[in-house]
Amino acid sequence: MKKEPIIHVKNVSKSYPIAGKEFMALKQIDLSLNEGEFAGIVGPSGSGKTTLLNIIGSLDKPTQGDAFVLNKDIKALSHNEAASLRNYHIGFIFQVFNLLPVYTVFENVEFALLLQNNSAKERREAVMRALNWVGLTDHADKRPDKLSGGESQRVAIARAMVKAPKIVLADEPTANLDSENAHEILKTMKKLNQELGTTFLFSTHDEKVMGYLDRIIHLRDGKIEKDEKNKL
Amino acid sequence: MKLELKLAFRNLFGSRLRTLLNVLVLSFSFVIIILLNSIMDGWNQQAQKDSIEWEFGNGHLINEKFDPLDPYTILDGHDKMPEENIGLTPILERQASIYPQGRMMSVVLKGISSEQEILKLPTKILKESKEEFPVIIGKRLAESAKLNKGDRVQVRWRDSKGTYDANTLSITEVFDSNVPNIDNGKIWIDINKLWGMTNLENEASYFVVDDKFKNPELSSWNFKSQFALLKNLKDLINQKKTAQSIVYGLLLAIALLAIFDTQILSIFRRQKEIGTYIALGMTRLRVVRLFTIEGSVYSVLALIVGSIYGVPFFIYMSETGFPIPPADQKMGIALAEVIYPVYGLKLILMTVLTVIISATIVSYLPARKIAKLNPVLALKGKKQ
Ligand SMILES: Nc1ncnc2c1ncn2[C@@H]1O[C@H](COP(=O)(O)OP(=O)(O)OP(=O)(O)O)[C@@H](O)[C@H]1O
Ligand SMILES: [Mg+2]
Numbered sequence: 234m235k236k237e238p239i240i241h242v243k244n245v246s247k248s249y250p251i252a253g254k255e256f257m258a259l260k261q262i263d264l265s266l267n268e269g270e271f272a273g274i275v276g277p278s279g280s281g282k283t284t285l286l287n288i289i290g291s292l293d294k295p296t297q298g299d300a301f302v303l304n305k306d307i308k309a310l311s312h313n314e315a316a317s318l319r320n321y322h323i324g325f326i327f328q329v330f331n332l333l334p335v336y337t338v339f340e341n342v343e344f345a346l347l348l349q350n351n352s353a354k355e356r357r358e359a360v361m362r363a364l365n366w367v368g369l370t371d372h373a374d375k376r377p378d379k380l381s382g383g384e385s386q387r388v389a390i391a392r393a394m395v396k397a398p399k400i401v402l403a404d405e406p407t408a409n410l411d412s413e414n415a416h417e418i419l420k421t422m423k424k425l426n427q428e429l430g431t432t433f434l435f436s437t438h439d440e441k442v443m444g445y446l447d448r449i450i451h452l453r454d455g456k457i458e459k460d461e462k463n464k465l
Numbered sequence: 466m467k468l469e470l471k472l473a474f475r476n477l478f479g480s481r482l483r484t485l486l487n488v489l490v491l492s493f494s495f496v497i498i499i500l501l502n503s504i505m506d507g508w509n510q511q512a513q514k515d516s517i518e519w520e521f522g523n524g525h526l527i528n529e530k531f532d533p534l535d536p537y538t539i540l541d542g543h544d545k546m547p548e549e550n551i552g553l554t555p556i557l558e559r560q561a562s563i564y565p566q567g568r569m570m571s572v573v574l575k576g577i578s579s580e581q582e583i584l585k586l587p588t589k590i591l592k593e594s595k596e597e598f599p600v601i602i603g604k605r606l607a608e609s610a611k612l613n614k615g616d617r618v619q620v621r622w623r624d625s626k627g628t629y630d631a632n633t634l635s636i637t638e639v640f641d642s643n644v645p646n647i648d649n650g651k652i653w654i655d656i657n658k659l660w661g662m663t664n665l666e667n668e669a670s671y672f673v674v675d676d677k678f679k680n681p682e683l684s685s686w687n688f689k690s691q692f693a694l695l696k697n698l699k700d701l702i703n704q705k706k707t708a709q710s711i712v713y714g715l716l717l718a719i720a721l722l723a724i725f726d727t728q729i730l731s732i733f734r735r736q737k738e739i740g741t742y743i744a745l746g747m748t749r750l751r752v753v754r755l756f757t758i759e760g761s762v763y764s765v766l767a768l769i770v771g772s773i774y775g776v777p778f779f780i781y782m783s784e785t786g787f788p789i790p791p792a793d794q795k796m797g798i799a800l801a802e803v804i805y806p807v808y809g810l811k812l813i814l815m816t817v818l819t820v821i822i823s824a825t826i827v828s829y830l831p832a833r834k835i836a837k838l839n840p841v842l843a844l845k846g847k848k849q
Contacts, residue, residue: 292844312748319745320747333741334479335475335478335480
């Protein structure tokens, strides 16, 4: 029996009105991801990578077509349902980290769990486990402004992973990191993917990232150009 | 709600300086509002008490031809005391001139029984004095006429037939009262003496009544209750209060503006943070609530900070009082040199509620905008 894909994008287009005309950022995208994949959308700047990730992440809605995530129709979700989907099942990692500046590392990672009303003990265990995955248990009480770029992105990974989500969407996670830190981060994510079976979907134009991906989806001008297994 | 409160505190304590400034500004207006109001209330109580004790008693029974506000009615505004005179202390007013240091000064001679106890005036001294014409005056007249205790001064008055007579008064006491009305231009003398001087035996311009007075319908006498007499005073104080509320309004407005401004700036500057909250699974409504609560928490913190320095300050003020500059004491209403603020529970509760509610409203108004933000743009940090 063939498994249902965890992400299923059918004929999705996204257009923005610009200067009175419709600008097509995504054009009839078809894409499926199975659980546990470690895949990346690769393409030049402006090709629509972030737009596609945002639709899959239920932060945005397609103009045309349907996107199903965990069998949920993104278009049909209410605000609250979308919030809940993100809270429980989707982890986000951003290019610029987006850590909450006034919170400590611990509190940043804890945030999603607070929304889930977990007990303080459960939260503490989960946060420390997640910080352990990224090797930052010693930095729990630091504020983000005291962290290096690599450390910040690792906090972001812990924050995305702490709730054990089904999917992690990482939008150019290495763009602001040096080569050494980029490799660190990628190794960490790859390891989590293998150990926990979490599905990862990247957007990138970084060669280093491509080296780690199992599957590369080439995007250009809002269209999928090529979708290939990556020979590692 | 609990979570938003927790997060609001986290955010506020996280951004220390901004929070501290807002809280200080708000707590300041808070303390000032309570203090100013308490001083007004203290003044009100003091002025009422003093006026009752020194001037009003339980009310005045006034001759129908006599208008205390019109000096021209003094001449004819008097009459024989009624038969039924339980609880009545007669006061007769007569116009006269005194000549301190060769100057002429118009005054009112006020005859009062030296045995009376209804008013705080030290009239006993009039009985004890060995002088021929002993009188007492207040500190204000003493100052304006440059008269001291023990001084003598020439007086000229007219008797009932209009004939001028003159004699020498001895100042046996200068009393200190907060009520200018019984002091400025008033000379108090034993009523028996005044009757003799003017041939107006058993006549009075008005009576101060005490609690034994039954208020019978008396022809040619009008009764003005204590309440009615106090009304002028209350009106005046309320007028002052209204004028003052503009000051509080302004103070509060400044504090609220600071919060409003912080909120608008926050929502503008914290776009990325808002986008992150939403990406992490917070609903927009909850983010609106979070920002609103952040604003009202300012007022709660301001309350706490305000009490930390406000309460000792209030206690200090209630012990030492609030000194009134001499210029203000000439205002013509009962105003002590020092006013002791009176802190009413109602006043404090009202102020607390007003501050918290208005802080919440000014926080909510800009926060509503969050519900309309596009999370994708917010995450990019695009100003929307
Ligand atoms: N809100 C918007 N309004 C108008 N145009 C938009 C909006 N968001 C994105 N676009 C346009 O859609 C296209 C795709 O944008 P997107 O951000 O998805 O590209 P990207 O592949 O992520 O690029 P980058 O590598 O630079 O991040 C771009 O041309 C962009 O200008
Ligand atoms: Mg992008």
